[in-house]
Amino acid sequence: MIKKFFTIITVLLFALMVLPLLRQIAPFEELAPVAAAYAEQGPDQLGAANLVTSVIVTYRGLDTLGEVTVLFIATAGVGFLLRRDEEDQLPGDGVPRETPREASELLGSGSMLLFPLLMLFGVYIFLHGHLTPGGGFQGGVVIASAMLLLMLARVSFHLNHLIISLVESLSGFFYVAIGVLGLILAAGFLDNRILPLGEFGTLLSAGAIPIIYSLVGLKVGTELTNVLGTMRLTRTQQEEDV
């Protein structure tokens, strides 16, 4: 009884807290000044058909670089906490190694058929980030999901960590390098106008945005693949420990 009473009191207090906010809600009649400036000048200034992308990659490009960095640190953290050296997995530590069960035939054939398609779709998403919804992060996740499919379907599948790290580091490096080029050749860091803007709405438009987004896509894709690979290694390890 007393518990119910307190519950009701708490709910009422919450309502009292939210009430002032409720009264302030008014439909947006017009864009905020910054948003209005982006919306008006964006297409002419940067030449990207997808306004969201011009905001993410150019106007707020530094924030995006920060996001990529956050993702990188998260990946590094996962790797640091979960990775064990592959040598640990080799037999000889007294524990009989049980080979993991093979995936079903249908999963195997399905992954063979779908893997190239998923890769293509991922590349399509990040290459068309300046034209259609989506971009580097989304495309990268699709690519990582293609790699996940391979890991699920093939027990013997081994990630080539060298290539993955190489692609990841190089794309990160070139991302920053293009940003610095913007500082030298155009108005500021990550300015996309270091390349001609091209014809509005075509693949080769919006200056450096497609290149930047492709690099982001490759970086996100390889990073997430690395996370998945690390987790997979740990998982099989634990199963063997049991």
Add this chain to the structure above:
Amino acid sequence: MKRLLARFLIFAFLLLIWLLLTYPFSIQELTAGAAVSLLIALFSVGSIPIFAEMRTGPRAITWGIAYLFVFFFELVKSNLDVAFRVLHRKIPIQPGIVKVRTKLTSRIGRLALANSITLTPGTITVETKGEYFYVHWIDVRARNIEETTQNIVSKFEKYLEVIFG
């Protein structure tokens, strides 16, 4: 030679999908699509076996198009059948798992068959073992393997045999 052909098939397949994705045709998209498809075709070594088994003759393609209609018809038919069972006052179902046999040997053919069985309501492919598929069936009308195969597999297999082998 066969592997090279398979790689080329992957490339052509990807390029076709790319051109459909970026529909209003332009030279820029074609170039980018060709480059991306080539890279992926070189990269996806693991997909070669399934593409190496594909048939590309005119007979396989015409039967493939015919199969779309056959499958669509079966889809509608089984949808109506399951809807009838659901709406029926007594709900006449007899669920169970039956064993069926398939003549298909290629990976893609078996994949297409298993997915055709799963996509038509009322039947789900649960497991495969060699030439046998285990199928969950909403209404187990028959138990011996010849009859179950006749009921579930034959209507699809006729076509898939020609298309994929």
